[in-house]
Amino acid sequence: MKLKNKVAIVTGAGSGIGRTTARTFAAEGASVVVVDIEKKTADETVDSIRKRGQNAVFVRTDVSKGSDVETMVAQTIQKYGRLDILFNNAGIDIAKPIVETTEEEWDRTLDINLKGVFWGCKFSLPPMMDGGGGIIINTASILAHVASPNQAAYSASKGGIIALTRQIAYDYASDNVRANCISPGDVLTPMAKNFFDSCEDPEERMKFFTDRYPMKRFAEPSEIARVALFLASDDSSFITGQAIKVEGGFSIW
Numbered sequence: 505m506k507l508k509n510k511v512a513i514v515t516g517a518g519s520g521i522g523r524t525t526a527r528t529f530a531a532e533g534a535s536v537v538v539v540d541i542e543k544k545t546a547d548e549t550v551d552s553i554r555k556r557g558q559n560a561v562f563v564r565t566d567v568s569k570g571s572d573v574e575t576m577v578a579q580t581i582q583k584y585g586r587l588d589i590l591f592n593n594a595g596i597d598i599a600k601p602i603v604e605t606t607e608e609e610w611d612r613t614l615d616i617n618l619k620g621v622f623w624g625c626k627f628s629l630p631p632m633m634d635g636g637g638g639i640i641i642n643t644a645s646i647l648a649h650v651a652s653p654n655q656a657a658y659s660a661s662k663g664g665i666i667a668l669t670r671q672i673a674y675d676y677a678s679d680n681v682r683a684n685c686i687s688p689g690d691v692l693t694p695m696a697k698n699f700f701d702s703c704e705d706p707e708e709r710m711k712f713f714t715d716r717y718p719m720k721r722f723a724e725p726s727e728i729a730r731v732a733l734f735l736a737s738d739d740s741s742f743i744t745g746q747a748i749k750v751e752g753g754f755s756i757w
């Protein structure tokens with residue numbers, strides 16, 4: 505039980521990496537605030553956690569809206585009395601080259617992926633500090649480190665997350681807050697499926713990307729969740745300000 509008596513917010517917990525991480529945190533003893541813009545899928549996450557006798561509650565939030573995120577944190581404190589872990593994980597990917605990206609698409613990507621992290625940290629840090637410290641984990645992407653076809657807004661948003669995380673780690677280390685990123689490669693989630701489905705030849709694209717991995721496969725969500733657990737627990741007590749690549753060697757050649 506690595507997270508016994510801890511309270512964790514997981515955003516984007518209605519699907520993919522967020523859902524698996526919410527279940528992993530709950531299984532390790534945390535009370536989990538399951539956050540998503542989609543009620544139906546988030547309810548399914550909560551139900552699956554409660555069925556195992558563990559603690560979870562849903563708070564519907566659009567992470568791009570400051571007032572929503574402020575309420576998300578207030579409801580967490582109201583329900584559980586403290587906040588120890590924030591996993592800013594909700595995100596979208598609009599895969600386009602820059603000349604085809606509209607202003608609306610650029611703004612939406614940056615608002616959800618990067619401003620969502622800003623809001624989460626801004627409103628979570630005060631209660632974390634009141635409680636003696638905390639852990640922030642932000643989901644970046646391997647596309648913050650290397651280029652890939654047609655990912656203009658997405659890669660910019662993820663690069664911003666790494667810089668912001670480093671800054672938070674620096675500014676709040678003396679308040680006993682650690683902040684780190686995870687930079688996943690391709691993970692088998694609905695987001696990845698939607699991306700490949702939108703390609704002209706999904707099978708060819710899957711093969712193109714799979715072949716770029718020395719391990720010749722994509723990640724399972726649990727392989728990201730286990731790293732999130734490591735970063736959320738005392739096992740990583742001297743790690744802060746880092747972007748941990750979890751990408752099967754994608755960027756080593």
Ligand code: NAD
Pocket residue numbers: 515516517518519520521522539540541542545565566567568593594595596597616643644645646687688689690691692693694695696
């Ligand atoms: P997913 O699409 O399966 O899940 C994302 C969740 O975020 C969904 O439940 C969605 O409803 C929610 N969401 C979207 N907009 C939101 C908003 N405005 N407010 C609150 N919730 C919102 O995707 P995933 O693959 O699990 O991705 C999770 C994170 O991992 C994202 O930040 C993504 O960029 C990142 N990532 C994914 C991959 C991959 O290959 N799947 C690779 C690298 C990074």
